[in-house]
Amino acid sequence: MSKIEKAALGEPAVAAPSDSDDAFLSVRDLRIHFNTDDGLVKSVDGVSFDVKRGRTLGIVGESGSGKSVTSLGVMGLHRSANAKVSGEVWLDGQELVGADPDDVRRLRGRKMAMIFQDPLSAMHPYYTVGQQIIEAYRVHHKVSKKEARKRAVEMLDRVGIPEPDKRVDGYPHEFSGGMRQRAMIAMALVNNPELLIADEPTTALDVTVQAQILDLIRDLQKEFGSAVIMITHDLGVVAEMADDLLVMYAGRPVERGPAESVFSEPRHPYTWGLLGSMPRLDREETDRLIPIKGAPPSLINVPSGCAFNPRCPYADIPKDNVTRTVRPELTEVGSEHWAACHMDQEQRERIWTEEIAPKL
Amino acid sequence: MSDEKAVSIPKQAGSTLTEDSAGDGEVLLRVSGLKKHFPIRKGLLQRQTGAVRAVDGIDFEVRKGETLGVVGESGCGKSTMGRLITRLLEPTGGTVEFEGRDITHLGVGQMRPMRRDVQMIFQDPYSSLNPRHTIGTIVGAPFKLQGVQPEGGVKKEVQRLLSVVGLNPEHYNRYPHEFSGGQRQRIGIARALALNPKLVVADEPVSALDVSIQAQVVNLLDDLQEELGLTYVIIAHDLSVVRHVSDRIAVMYLGKIVELADRESLYTAPMHPYTKALMSAVPIPDPKRRGVKSERILLRGDVPSPIAPPSGCRFHTRCWKATEVCRTTEPPLLELKPGQRVACHHPENFQDQQPQDTVLLSVAKEAAELVADEVLAESAETSAAVAAVAAEVSEAAEAPVAEDASEAAAAEDDAEAPASEDVTDGDNK
Ligand SMILES: Nc1ncnc2c1ncn2[C@@H]1O[C@H](COP(=O)(O)OP(=O)(O)OP(=O)(O)O)[C@@H](O)[C@H]1O
Ligand SMILES: Nc1ncnc2c1ncn2[C@@H]1O[C@H](COP(=O)(O)OP(=O)(O)OP(=O)(O)O)[C@@H](O)[C@H]1O
Ligand code: SF4
Ligand code: SF4
Ligand SMILES: [Mg+2]
Ligand SMILES: [Mg+2]
Numbered sequence: 001m002s003k004i005e006k007a008a009l010g011e012p013a014v015a016a017p018s019d020s021d022d023a024f025l026s027v028r029d030l031r032i033h034f035n036t037d038d039g040l041v042k043s044v045d046g047v048s049f050d051v052k053r054g055r056t057l058g059i060v061g062e063s064g065s066g067k068s069v070t071s072l073g074v075m076g077l078h079r080s081a082n083a084k085v086s087g088e089v090w091l092d093g094q095e096l097v098g099a100d101p102d103d104v105r106r107l108r109g110r111k112m113a114m115i116f117q118d119p120l121s122a123m124h125p126y127y128t129v130g131q132q133i134i135e136a137y138r139v140h141h142k143v144s145k146k147e148a149r150k151r152a153v154e155m156l157d158r159v160g161i162p163e164p165d166k167r168v169d170g171y172p173h174e175f176s177g178g179m180r181q182r183a184m185i186a187m188a189l190v191n192n193p194e195l196l197i198a199d200e201p202t203t204a205l206d207v208t209v210q211a212q213i214l215d216l217i218r219d220l221q222k223e224f225g226s227a228v229i230m231i232t233h234d235l236g237v238v239a240e241m242a243d244d245l246l247v248m249y250a251g252r253p254v255e256r257g258p259a260e261s262v263f264s265e266p267r268h269p270y271t272w273g274l275l276g277s278m279p280r281l282d283r284e285e286t287d288r289l290i291p292i293k294g295a296p297p298s299l300i301n302v303p304s305g306c307a308f309n310p311r312c313p314y315a316d317i318p319k320d321n322v323t324r325t326v327r328p329e330l331t332e333v334g335s336e337h338w339a340a341c342h343m344d345q346e347q348r349e350r351i352w353t354e355e356i357a358p359k360l
Numbered sequence: 361m362s363d364e365k366a367v368s369i370p371k372q373a374g375s376t377l378t379e380d381s382a383g384d385g386e387v388l389l390r391v392s393g394l395k396k397h398f399p400i401r402k403g404l405l406q407r408q409t410g411a412v413r414a415v416d417g418i419d420f421e422v423r424k425g426e427t428l429g430v431v432g433e434s435g436c437g438k439s440t441m442g443r444l445i446t447r448l449l450e451p452t453g454g455t456v457e458f459e460g461r462d463i464t465h466l467g468v469g470q471m472r473p474m475r476r477d478v479q480m481i482f483q484d485p486y487s488s489l490n491p492r493h494t495i496g497t498i499v500g501a502p503f504k505l506q507g508v509q510p511e512g513g514v515k516k517e518v519q520r521l522l523s524v525v526g527l528n529p530e531h532y533n534r535y536p537h538e539f540s541g542g543q544r545q546r547i548g549i550a551r552a553l554a555l556n557p558k559l560v561v562a563d564e565p566v567s568a569l570d571v572s573i574q575a576q577v578v579n580l581l582d583d584l585q586e587e588l589g590l591t592y593v594i595i596a597h598d599l600s601v602v603r604h605v606s607d608r609i610a611v612m613y614l615g616k617i618v619e620l621a622d623r624e625s626l627y628t629a630p631m632h633p634y635t636k637a638l639m640s641a642v643p644i645p646d647p648k649r650r651g652v653k654s655e656r657i658l659l660r661g662d663v664p665s666p667i668a669p670p671s672g673c674r675f676h677t678r679c680w681k682a683t684e685v686c687r688t689t690e691p692p693l694l695e696l697k698p699g700q701r702v703a704c705h706h707p708e709n710f711q712d713q714q715p716q717d718t719v720l721l722s723v724a725k726e727a728a729e730l731v732a733d734e735v736l737a738e739s740a741e742t743s744a745a746v747a748a749v750a751a752e753v754s755e756a757a758e759a760p761v762a763e764d765a766s767e768a769a770a771a772e773d774d775a776e777a778p779a780s781e782d783v784t785d786g787d788n789k
Contacts, residue, residue: 038530063540063568063570064540117541174398174412177439209433274571
């Protein structure tokens with residue numbers, strides 16, 4: 001029970017992981033806010049994590065919790081005047097938030113690449129799929145058009161597009177939803193990026209193609225030692241791919257740790273809700289899925305204290321209404337495993353083992 | 361166990377069975393021989409050099425108040441099918457009937473009054489939302505277009521719809537690019553549900569949503585179905601979601617329906633090898649089972665092109681059971697069991713339809729190498745068992761129920777009764 005003792009000793013609330021020396025990507029206290037007519041939207045409000053070479057970090061969390069905004073922030077893609085970005089993003093020893101946008105742009109494609117959640121908005125409607133992949137390749141490789149085209153066809157083939165030599169000349173609107181997604185994956189992987197951010201890379205894909213894409217990402221990782229961030233709401237994919245897991249809620253991480261322990265000993269009520277609302281094929285079918293009750297929080301008027309408190313069934317357990325007044329910081333609840341909740345370790349362990357786990 | 365389910369969700373297997381064989385009048389939408397071929401043009405003169413046979417002759421019907429799930433590999437024609445039945449695309453062949461009326465070639469003007477009854481939720485939420493309009497305007501548009509004035513005004517109704525799909529009222533004045541992927545998907549859902557349509561074709565309605573909001577949306581669709589008797593065609597690649605929401609499920613492969621069955625039968629005893637492969641590949645959310653993949657059926661090679669689909673059974677280039685007849689003859693979609701139609705010469709969990717044809721194609725042998733031995737053994741065993749039971753049943757054709765029969769036998773018994781013509785012909789000679 002040393003983990004619990006450690007936490008009970010009141011170790012200082014640390015937002016950053018302990019060792020970051022060998023991380024390929026380190027994000028520190030990243031904040032991304034948007035000015036809108038209705039007020040300041042705090043989409044990302046203090047996110048820190050590390051990803052090492054050859055490792056995969058899974059990011060899960062409610063729709064609108066800031067997963068995509070975080071990753072676009074890492075890529076340096078929040079350029080509008082309404083966006084305010086602060087914090088640090090260290091990529092292979094280079095800080096990007098304060099860097100010259102042109103320098104950051106040169107890193108995109110090869111040093112870091114992203115599979116966007118919305119393939120259509122990431123592809124140009126007036127150019128063929130092939131032209132776009134060729135262009136992406138030639139930015140980083142001094143090769144002839146013909147060679148680049150060969151590479152584009154090869155990539156389309158690897159993502160499972162049938163007859164890639166014909167389809168390479170098709171336009172995005174002539175592709176099916178899943179084919180567009182794969183074309184974009186081909187574009188992101190064409191330069192063997194060292195950091196790959198995959199934002200819902202397989203949402204539009206059926207399981208067979210999904211397996212193929214996940215294999216492709218694993219190959220990239222094996223061959224080039226790439227670091228991978230995998231954003232997905234598909235916990236099956238997370239379980240299969242992620243070494244570490246980051247659970248986000250309302251723009252902040254609420255739990256983080258090795259995937260194995262976050263799945264088997266989750267220590268945050270939101271994570272419990274997430275696990276409980278998942279339909280699974282390997283279990284008996286239940287009649288109704290159990291969503292987390294209540295609505296997702298406003299990001300303009302984020303609930304005070306713990307942002308999850310209006311929806312948390314346990315909000316009254318911690319004493320003195322602390323849940324509604326003090327924001328819980330991440331504290332270590334196991335080896336490398338952190339969670340942000342005011343309940344005592346013992347309480348959470350008991351609730352998980354007695355009330356939650358048996359119902360899953 | 362299956363009884364319990366039939367009780368809790370009324371429009372289930374039980375009613376499906378009788379309706380299916382009776383072919384009664386509750387049909388809301390009927391599709392026959394539906395086709396869509398996209399021309400491929402080349403060169404300066406844009407001469408047509410071929411066609412993508414995206415949907416290539418499909419038949420099915422959707423009954424009032426039911427949910428038909430549609431699954432199948434990426435590019436097999438699901439979205440095209442959805443756009444055809446909502447008449448956003450002009451079919452190349454076949455017919456679409458809605459409430460008994462042929463709508464196959466209705467023009468835009470003639471379709472307008474029907475737009476209210478038939479709605480589509482699009483797969484690509486972003487591209488289906490006008491970037492220059494606020495969400496309030498987008499979700500309120502159907503009221504304007506159809507000249508409907510909701511109680512309490514459009515704004516109030518739109519805000520109610522937004523909250524129903526889990527969006528904030530503060531989102532009312534925002535533009536599509538200011539939303540997350542899942543939020544955009546829900547905007548599309550709110551818009552489609554605005555006018556209480558009769559039929560909703562939902563193309564991947566929850567794929568971009570996290571599980572909790574998925575649950576919320578799925579429950580919402582459920583509730584609306586119960587309250588308003590909505591009918592859904594839900595296209596989704598997530599088999600666990602499809603299982604959860606659907607009464608019946610159609611499995612598509614390369615522009616064809618290869619299996620159409622009530623949910624229970626499809627998940628417990630899929631008959632088409634492709635269905636079986638699809639179901640074996642679902643990742644399981646448990647990192648401890650990471651290595652356990654032996655039961656996963658990997659499909660050999662890539663999806664063939666819909667430009668030049670394989671002869672005979674389109675699945676024969678990847679099927680581990682393919683024989684000569686599969687290469688030459690297209691298997692018809694037949695109701696082998698009540699409520700379960702399948703297009704296969706050598707189905708799983710059922711008697712072989714072409715037992716004389718036993719020599720595997722060489723591609724099938726390669727494909728079989730990717731299938732775990734246990735799976736092959738189990739499949740052979742069940743087929744043998746089913747065949748044996750079928751033989752017994754046809755011998756004792758008069759006996760209504762075999763009391764001490766095994767589970768398979770019992771299931772088989774039920775199945776034999778109404779559909780015996782289909783089944784016994786040619787199989788038990
Ligand atoms: N440009 C913007 N202006 C204002 N708000 C924005 C903007 N971009 C994103 N947001 C808001 O920031 C929040 C986080 O968005 P983000 O796209 O990161 O969510 P997400 O976690 O990726 O969700 P999903 O799973 O639905 O994709 C959302 O509530 C969204 O509405
Ligand atoms: N406008 C078009 N022009 C040419 N080909 C098209 C067009 N629309 C679709 N196709 C082709 O038709 C086939 C079926 O596409 P469809 O979008 O129906 O697939 P789908 O089953 O919905 O796949 P996914 O799961 O990836 O969304 C694909 O090969 C696609 O490239
Ligand atoms: S801090 Fe309070 S409201 Fe937040 S998760 Fe823990 S118990 Fe629930
Ligand atoms: S057994 Fe033959 S008919 Fe059946 S799916 Fe395989 S190839 Fe097609
Ligand atoms: Mg996102
Ligand atoms: Mg589609």
